Amino acid sequence: MKHADIVIAGAGIVGLTLARELTGRGARVLILDKEDAPGRHASGRNSGVLHAGIYYAPGSARAATCLEGNRLMRAYCLERGLPILESGKVIVARSPAELPILQALFERAQSAGALVRLIDAGELRAIEPRARTVDKAIHSPLTAVVEPKAILASLRQELEDGGRAQFRFGVQAIGPAQQSGSAVTRTLSTSAGPVEYSVLVNAAGAHADRLAHAFGCGKRYVLVPFKGIYRKLRPEAAHLVRGSIYPVPDPATPFLGIHFTRSVSGDVYIGPTAIPAFGRENYGVLRGLDAEAPEILWRDAVLFATNPTFRSVALSEPRKYLFRHFFADAARLLDGITPEDVLPSPKAGIRPQLVDLEKNALVMDFLSEAGDSELHVLNAISPAFTSSTALAPVLADKVAELAG
Numbered sequence: 001m002k003h004a005d006i007v008i009a010g011a012g013i014v015g016l017t018l019a020r021e022l023t024g025r026g027a028r029v030l031i032l033d034k035e036d037a038p039g040r041h042a043s044g045r046n047s048g049v050l051h052a053g054i055y056y057a058p059g060s061a062r063a064a065t066c067l068e069g070n071r072l073m074r075a076y077c078l079e080r081g082l083p084i085l086e087s088g089k090v091i092v093a094r095s096p097a098e099l100p101i102l103q104a105l106f107e108r109a110q111s112a113g114a115l116v117r118l119i120d121a122g123e124l125r126a127i128e129p130r131a132r133t134v135d136k137a138i139h140s141p142l143t144a145v146v147e148p149k150a151i152l153a154s155l156r157q158e159l160e161d162g163g164r165a166q167f168r169f170g171v172q173a174i175g176p177a178q179q180s181g182s183a184v185t186r187t188l189s190t191s192a193g194p195v196e197y198s199v200l201v202n203a204a205g206a207h208a209d210r211l212a213h214a215f216g217c218g219k220r221y222v223l224v225p226f227k228g229i230y231r232k233l234r235p236e237a238a239h240l241v242r243g244s245i246y247p248v249p250d251p252a253t254p255f256l257g258i259h260f261t262r263s264v265s266g267d268v269y270i271g272p273t274a275i276p277a278f279g280r281e282n283y284g285v286l287r288g289l290d291a292e293a294p295e296i297l298w299r300d301a302v303l304f305a306t307n308p309t310f311r312s313v314a315l316s317e318p319r320k321y322l323f324r325h326f327f328a329d330a331a332r333l334l335d336g337i338t339p340e341d342v343l344p345s346p347k348a349g350i351r352p353q354l355v356d357l358e359k360n361a362l363v364m365d366f367l368s369e370a371g372d373s374e375l376h377v378l379n380a381i382s383p384a385f386t387s388s389t390a391l392a393p394v395l396a397d398k399v400a401e402l403a404g
């Protein structure tokens, strides 16, 4: 493990799809991950929804890659025989006040080229008989559900079989190491010793800002963790949901609100929340808390004081730890659901959300920053799983530029 052409730190969906793109272009790639397998964090703990280009600001990287990513990932699953549920989704309005936002969302989706229909309550009943709405809803037939871990395993297999990629698990990328003297290679310090590289890609998800900072990059940004917890419908109530039922989201936040998603296994998940967390891997109440917790708490306090969006999330989300609040939120989307229908679930994920310290604002788009020979992927927020296959060529072009 002394030298590699391109080193990718992070075997989540961003790292693996980029490795696939780069090896497809003829490069040799070394992929490091601090865990023992791909997808131990966000990429293996998400809802598995292939989004269909509805929510994202015109001109944003999220808008530019979501639809194409959906098409490519769908094709990948079909080609490789991976589970996919082409169940579509509906977005419903919980109150008359949400109707103008629903209408604006519909227009935004249409102008982005997404396949969507504005439907009335009768049409909604035919698609999702138990979904509740006020007057109108959006139907997105191209929203699909996949099994993220199966996709990650397939990508790993493909990379291993291709002979141009090597994996090293249980190895943490730390920062720049003492230069070896060569003008064209640099050295990365890792928990398993130094590695020389021509280009390093930091795809370290929730830890990407720390790794970037070690290289003196992205200092104006910091990642703040939000916890997504899920519950699920008991099997006898799973028939209440055919596909996915989402609320109208708050356009000021990057989160979509608690929703129902039928997974490829047939389980119907409810969630995720977006509760401010106190650790980058704080999946349980106390699990994953470390020495950084006071710093995160302080950062959250500053955001609470200065950023109205963060304040509204911080005020509304934590109460969803309590069953009655979680249930009340979910029940606004579905007729006939009772508290007995909702079971606990161990499924939980952390969304690392980039904050711009100069503006005290949440960064609402994908963001990467380049150093001399390093590319730092700093804000692979949702829908980065969906977008990954379309984002990979964009990142690969940046790697090619750095490689000269």
Ligand SMILES: Cc1cc2nc3c(=O)[nH]c(=O)nc-3n(C[C@H](O)[C@H](O)[C@H](O)COP(=O)(O)OP(=O)(O)OC[C@H]3O[C@@H](n4cnc5c(N)ncnc54)[C@H](O)[C@@H]3O)c2cc1C
Pocket: 009, 010, 011, 012, 013, 014, 015, 032, 033, 034, 035, 038, 039, 040, 041, 042, 043, 044, 045, 046, 047, 048, 049, 050, 051, 171, 172, 173, 174, 203, 204, 205, 206, 207, 208, 211, 228, 272, 348, 349, 350, 351, 352, 380, 381, 382, 383, 384, 385, 386, 387
């Ligand atoms: C609850 C939840 C629900 C979501 N739902 C959806 C959805 O339905 N659809 C969708 O498109 N997106 C969804 N997302 C977003 C999506 O999961 C993420 O955008 C995406 O997985 C980010 O991928 P990543 O590769 O950047 O990060 P990760 O998957 O977190 O991968 C980063 C990897 O880097 C490794 N690592 C970290 N630090 C180091 C280091 N120093 N050295 C070596 N390795 C390191 C980690 O072990 C990890 O394997 C959701 C996210 C969450 C949390």
